[in-house]
Amino acid sequence: MLRKLLLLLSLFLFVSLKAQVIIEVKDSSETTPLKNVQIFVVELDQILYTNSSGKALFSPGKISEYQLRISASGYEGKVITYKEGNLIKINLLQSHIDLHEVTLSGTTSQRQDQNPFHIESRKISELSLHAPINMGEILAKIPGVYQSSLGNGISKPVIRGMQGMRIVSLVNGLRIEGQQWGGDHGMGMAELGIGSVEVIKGPSSLLYGADALGGVIYYNDAPFASAKSYDIQLQSLFNSNTMGTVNRAILKTSGQKWRLMVAGSYANHADFKLPNKLFAKNSRFDESVLKAAFSFNAKRSVHHFRYTYNRTITGIPGHTHDSIVDFSSFQVPDQKRKYELPAQFFSNHYFSNENKWYFKNNELIALFGLTSNQLIEYDEKVTIPSLSMTLNNLLYTIKWSKKWGKHLKSVSGIQGMAQTNRNATNASDTLIPNSNTIDNGVFSTWIFEQSKWNFQGGVRYDIRSLNSLHSFNDNTS
Numbered sequence: 001m002l003r004k005l006l007l008l009l010s011l012f013l014f015v016s017l018k019a020q021v022i023i024e025v026k027d028s029s030e031t032t033p034l035k036n037v038q039i040f041v042v043e044l045d046q047i048l049y050t051n052s053s054g055k056a057l058f059s060p061g062k063i064s065e066y067q068l069r070i071s072a073s074g075y076e077g078k079v080i081t082y083k084e085g086n087l088i089k090i091n092l093l094q095s096h097i098d099l100h101e102v103t104l105s106g107t108t109s110q111r112q113d114q115n116p117f118h119i120e121s122r123k124i125s126e127l128s129l130h131a132p133i134n135m136g137e138i139l140a141k142i143p144g145v146y147q148s149s150l151g152n153g154i155s156k157p158v159i160r161g162m163q164g165m166r167i168v169s170l171v172n173g174l175r176i177e178g179q180q181w182g183g184d185h186g187m188g189m190a191e192l193g194i195g196s197v198e199v200i201k202g203p204s205s206l207l208y209g210a211d212a213l214g215g216v217i218y219y220n221d222a223p224f225a226s227a228k229s230y231d232i233q234l235q236s237l238f239n240s241n242t243m244g245t246v247n248r249a250i251l252k253t254s255g256q257k258w259r260l261m262v263a264g265s266y267a268n269h270a271d272f273k274l275p276n277k278l279f280a281k282n283s284r285f286d287e288s289v290l291k292a293a294f295s296f297n298a299k300r301s302v303h304h305f306r307y308t309y310n311r312t313i314t315g316i317p318g319h320t321h322d323s324i325v326d327f328s329s330f331q332v333p334d335q336k337r338k339y340e341l342p343a344q345f346f347s348n349h350y351f352s353n354e355n356k357w358y359f360k361n362n363e364l365i366a367l368f369g370l371t372s373n374q375l376i377e378y379d380e381k382v383t384i385p386s387l388s389m390t391l392n393n394l395l396y397t398i399k400w401s402k403k404w405g406k407h408l409k410s411v412s413g414i415q416g417m418a419q420t421n422r423n424a425t426n427a428s429d430t431l432i433p434n435s436n437t438i439d440n441g442v443f444s445t446w447i448f449e450q451s452k453w454n455f456q457g458g459v460r461y462d463i464r465s466l467n468s469l470h471s472f473n474d475n476t477s
Contacts, residue, residue, distance in 0.1 A: 021058045023088045025050050025070065030091055037092070040069040040223060043358065044297055045304070046259065047223045058088075059227070059256060063300055063358040120144070120199040124191050124222075131237045133244070133269065135189045139217065144201055152242065152269055152283055154186045154314055154344075159201055162214025170208070171219040172306060174352040177393045177419065178373040188310050188348040188373060190289045192248055192265045195222030209415060209441060210462045221306070224259035224295060225252035242284075243335065244269030258296040265289045270337040272317075278331040282315035282340060301357045310348040313339050316377075341382065347374040363401040365413075370394055376424075387431060388424035393417055412444040434469040 025037045033054025040047050041058070043066050048056040060066060060082070068088075071077045075092040082088060120142055127138045136147035136155025148163055149155035156163055169176040169187065171194075178188045200207075200216040208216050225231040230253035237246040248265040268286040271279040290309040295302065318330050319342045352369040371393045379386035399413035419437040423430050445458035 021060060021082070021086055021088060023048070023050070023056045023058055023068075023090065025054045025056075025072075025090045025092065027075070028091050028093050034072055034075070034092060037070060037072040037075075040071075042067040042069065043302055043356065044259075045221075045223055045295060045302070046254065047226050049226060058082075065358075118201065120201065121196060122198075123196050124194050127197070128191060131239060131246075133239065133242070135187055135191060138191060139197065139199070142197075142199055145199055150317065152272055152285055152314075154316075156180065156187050157217055159199065159215035165211060166214035167217060168204070168208050168212040168215075169217045169219070171308075171350065172221055172304070172352060173354060173367050173397060174306075174350060174369040174371070175209075175393075175395055175417065176350070177371055177391060177417075178346075178348060179375055179389065179391055186312065186314070186346060188312070188346060189219065190265065190267075190287060190310060192289045193221055193250065193261065193263045193291045193293075193308075194219050196220045206443065206445065206458050206460050209439075210464070221261075221293060224261060224293075225254045227254050227256055229254060239269065241273045242269040242271070243337075257298075259294070261291070261293040263289075263291040268337070271332070271335045273335065274331060276331070278333060279335045280317050281330050281332045282319070282342070283317040284337055284339060285312060285314035286339075287312045300359065301355065303356075304352070304354040306350070306352045306354075308348070308350040310346070310350075312344075312346040314344050314346070315339055316342045316344060342377065342379045342386075345374075345376040345378075348372070361403040365397070365399045365401075367397040368395070379428075381428070385424065385427050386429050388427040389431070390422050390424075391419065392422075393419045407448055407450050409447045409449075410444065411447070414440070414442050416440040436467045436469070438465040439463075 023039060025034045025039075026032060027034060033050070033052075035050055035052050035054060037050040037054070037056075038047060039049070039056055039058075043063055048058060050056045066082045068080050068082055069077070070080070070090055070092065072092060074094060076095040078090065078092060080088070080090065122142055124138065127141045132138050132141075133152045134155050136149055136157065139145050139157045140147040144159065146158040147155045148158050157167055159167055164180050167180070169180075169189070171189070176188065180187075198216075198218040198220070200218070204212040204216045230251070232252075233248070233250040235246075235248040238244070239246075244267065246265065246267040248263070250261070250263040252259075252261045254260070266286070266288050270284050271281065272283040273279055288311045291307070293304065293306045295304045297303070349372040350369070351371075352367060354365070354367045357364045373391040375387060375389050376385050377387040395417045397413065397415045399411060401409065401411050403409050417437070417439040419439070421432060421435045421437075423434055439462070441460060441462035443458060443460035445456065448455045
């Protein structure tokens, strides 16, 4: 009986050891183990760290292969593909400047020097060292990206002179729609929980749809906590110019096969102080953000559920009905915080469900999302809004990736959106009429890699149906 128990125990230990892979990281001399090396498992959206011996444990599932991003301070980054085996040995070259940033876009995971089109990838932590007030200021720190702003609470990115409807914004693959055609409508994005941002400058219609003529802004959430651990982050910022405060709290926890993130933030800013010691009238705003994400992996699949709520109350500076504009009327000696008319109230809901199935040399991704943007603007009357619009969107993306041998890969799929725009009946003005929009597209991209050569090409076809629900003979302005 004792012999059987020992046999079962040894078998259990063998299976447990077989289920875990040891990752060993050393320098180029293969003698010095590297501590606190970050290992990002792309398929699981999870981070591992090496211990004092330069080792980390990785528990793979039934997925045929994993991509591992290895990065350490003072060493060149590396990307490897794990398929089988119980030991992964990695050697990193020492470097004073890391010139090879690994970029994760919505279609492929490639180094910048191996990508046929340029992607500017930056970490949010690097762009927000000087406590920018909004996401527009963060993006403006990227070369070639500017911001078009109307006060501190309203800003949007400008790429190669194009903005609004010519720039597509995505967060974790979910397309953001929020009345971006308006010059005084903000992005509805906050830096809470965002780990990095990627900018594709120039036409990107093949990958992201017909609207991506000026470029693409792609936001990536920060990774979850390491397996079987938790992480709590608290942050407070103060801006002396606006006497503004920002408070954030993030909780991350992970098990072996599941991951959870819950976060919240609140920002409040008074009027902006000008160089002449006066204040920009009605440039105040406050913003509340809630965010949650849950992820789990099965034998050959990974599933993500994400939700974000963003609410902003912002004043509209420089607002006047006078035929002769006197700029001194927009500069006041007193700094105020409480909103006053004219003001805008933004509410955004973003929900997405991303599912990834991994097979041998195949990968299937299905993303389904819902976004809702409500814009209410009060001009002169407190009880009757001048504008009140609600934009709802149902979105889907289905992509199939296939490796055709060692050098050829294809990414094919379909994308679509069903959109409704509705105006409140009590609003005094209407900018655009009630409408329904159906947008569908099919695409196929082929990537060929041989030595240092990389070729990419493809085709895409989009069709859009726009139906207005009433004529333009009423009070549409």
